[in-house]
Amino acid sequence: xxxxxxxxxxxxxxFQLLIGxxxxxxxxxxxxxxxxxxxxxxxxxxxxxxxxxxxxxxDYSKKINENFDAKVTIGFQSIQSGDFYGMNEISKIADAGxxxxxxxxxxxxxxxxxxxxNPNKSGYLPSLVKVYTGLGxxxxxSSREDTRRFFNNAGGFRDETSNxxxxxxxxxxxxxxxIELEKTKGEIGLEGSLLIAATGQMEGNDQQQxxxxxxxxAQLIVYYRIPIGK
Numbered sequence: 001x002x003x004x005x006x007x008x009x010x011x012x013x014x015f016q017l018l019i020g021x022x023x024x025x026x027x028x029x030x031x032x033x034x035x036x037x038x039x040x041x042x043x044x045x046x047x048x049x050x051x052x053x054x055x056x057x058x059d060y061s062k063k064i065n066e067n068f069d070a071k072v073t074i075g076f077q078s079i080q081s082g083d084f085y086g087m088n089e090i091s092k093i094a095d096a097g098x099x100x101x102x103x104x105x106x107x108x109x110x111x112x113x114x115x116x117x118n119p120n121k122s123g124y125l126p127s128l129v130k131v132y133t134g135l136g137x138x139x140x141x142s143s144r145e146d147t148r149r150f151f152n153n154a155g156g157f158r159d160e161t162s163n164x165x166x167x168x169x170x171x172x173x174x175x176x177x178x179i180e181l182e183k184t185k186g187e188i189g190l191e192g193s194l195l196i197a198a199t200g201q202m203e204g205n206d207q208q209q210x211x212x213x214x215x216x217x218a219q220l221i222v223y224y225r226i227p228i229g230k
Contacts (some may be wrong), residue, residue, distance in 0.1 A: 045211075057075040077219065080104070100149055196216050
């Protein structure tokens with residue numbers, strides 16, 4: 001009988017340790033991963049010919065309640081046109097007086113509410129992988145070295161480079177998942193982002209050569225976040 005009582009006590013104690021609690025705190029994070037830019041002079045997207053370049057992010061998450069956070073993200077993304085166009089495509093872009101090639105970077109800052117789909121809840125077993133999503137509003141600024149081509153009457157051409165910049169608003173859409181690290185109380189995860197330009201051109205070219213009208217920066221970020229308080 002004593003052994004049975006001891007066994008039940010141990011089982012109940014173990015189960016209690018497994019019960020999830022709403023213990024999420026405010027957090028800061030750092031992330032790095034691959035990215036691409038869906039633009040009018042950034043490759044042949046239907047043939048998967050485009051540059052994949054690094055992106056970097058810093059974020060701060062403020063807990064609102066059990067399911068919601070407010071999140072601010074600052075990021076940088078390398079952007080480049082690549083060399084995917086033939087003479088006919090370059091001629092069309094040149095006739096419009098637009099750059100057919102560029103290299104540069106883009107600064108990004110946005111804010112959004114984050115909804116945690118399966119947070120720790122009192123009375124429930126915690127999920128191994130937590131999932132969240134969010135939709136917000138942001139500002140981008142791109143700084144580039146643009147290349148334009150000029151044709152002459154003899155059929156020759158020359159390329160000229162100049163500095164270019166654009167800015168505008170974008171709509172960030174994010175979906176992420178993470179696991180909690182018991183020792184550090186931090187979390188490591190993977191976050192996918194689509195940053196959809198609402199105004200302005202991320203790459204300085206407004207000639208419609210892609211299926212979707214807005215420029216879109218896509219990122220897949222591996223991140224690490226640590227708690228900064230209760």
